[in-house]
Amino acid sequence: MAPTSSAPARLAYIDATAGIAGDMLLAALIDAGADLDGVQRVLDALVPDSVRFTRSSVDRGGQRAVKIDVDVLVEDPPHRTWASIRQLLECSRGNAEVPARTIDLSLAVFGRLAEAEGATHGVPADEVHFHEVGALDSLADVIGACEAWRQLGITEGAGSVIAVGSGRIRAAHGDIPVPVPAVARLALGWPTVAGELLPPRGHAPSHDHDHAHPHPHPHPVEAPDSDAALPAHAQGGPHEHGGRRVPAGVAPGIGELATPTGVALLRGLTSTSGPQPSLLTEALGVGAGTKDTPGRPNVVRVLVGRSGAAFAADAHDTPAAALQLEANVDDLDPRLWPGVVDALLEHGALDAWLTPIIMKHGRPAVTVHALVREGAETELSALLMDRTGSLGVRRHRVERVIRTREFTEIEVQGQRIAVKIARDAGGAVVRREPEFRDVVAAARVLGVSERAMLDLAKESATGLTEPGD
Ligand SMILES: O=C([S-])c1cc(C(=O)S)c[n+]([C@@H]2O[C@H](COP(=O)(O)O)[C@@H](O)[C@H]2O)c1
């Protein structure tokens, strides 16, 4: 998802290396700072008096995590098809309680699920009759996670390799392999691994371990958050396997670690896969589902912050010498200018700005300026010319006098806001400035004006004390 020019770029990285399910991702986003009451309001507007969210804190393999339970309040919820879910979302456009971005994201996620289900069962997506997905708790997970994503002001998503699990489980379609067919389709083009536990320290990954150590074999376990997906080849009574009681007859495997809803959310919300990209993390969320898997914290983690390129401009090692690039442009569609400035900053410019000018023959135009590190001038000159259509770029060396800066974090009404602290040559604090992009994100979550939020953040930042005070 490309950053928009109106909102500050905010990157989220979803760590699904222990698996992923819809409720786990929702919980991680709530832990990262999204407002559960706000999520509840969106669901209440779409499906009134139907679901209730509850938040709790749980332990998963020694890690604290947030868990979100969804209570379904109606006895006999209507069966929902993809077409009816789409209609429900489309018809709520214009409803002040349901943000357009939440609708767009939810449609993208449900669309992926419908495609995967349709392809699996050989029917057109539009004709898909969802089974579990049609249920109200699935609506809550998908729309809830999309609303939480929106609240956090995330404009760009990346995700890890997905641990999908292994073995076989029993679901609505009977006994199916893991990854379940819908997950296998949803993950096309995305890296996946089964996700076995690592062998104990000091052991070669062979099978000749001694039993004094924890069993390194994958075990059949339950789905990350769904009781519908218990590994279920049970024919006969349970038996011991690697020191744990498991149903007899279960094919070896660790069970379902990634559900269709979880993978559809990850694919719908992110655009790049791989290891964590360079990120200045400003908020961290850890989300759990129902299952507590021995030997592994069964959690989804979400890291939210600024991409490496964006925060490089604020880095502590800001150089004292830099190059200034400039070009005069008189023929660019004015709507493209914010994107030009964003692109320069995202590609590592220390600063980028525009000035209005009058060119020869009285022609109104714009000068685009970019301050760049030495060594970055070739790439950024090319970017500047590509984005503006300019045929040339002027460069000159500049020297800067810079105050050292560092970041700390404050919490204002439950919202985390980074504060930039500037010091003079003697080390005394001369300024504490809340990061405006965090102020905007917090204002959105709390439903207050950006101005009111900035005042609150400044007041709170002023009260910060120095170590030793
Ligand atoms: O609901 C859908 S799309 C679904 C499809 C499939 C197929 O592989 S086909 C399997 N399941 C199983 O249902 C439960 C719950 O999944 P959620 O994504 O609704 O959390 C899970 O075990 C899936 O494997 C669902």
Ligand code: NI
């Ligand atoms: Ni299916």
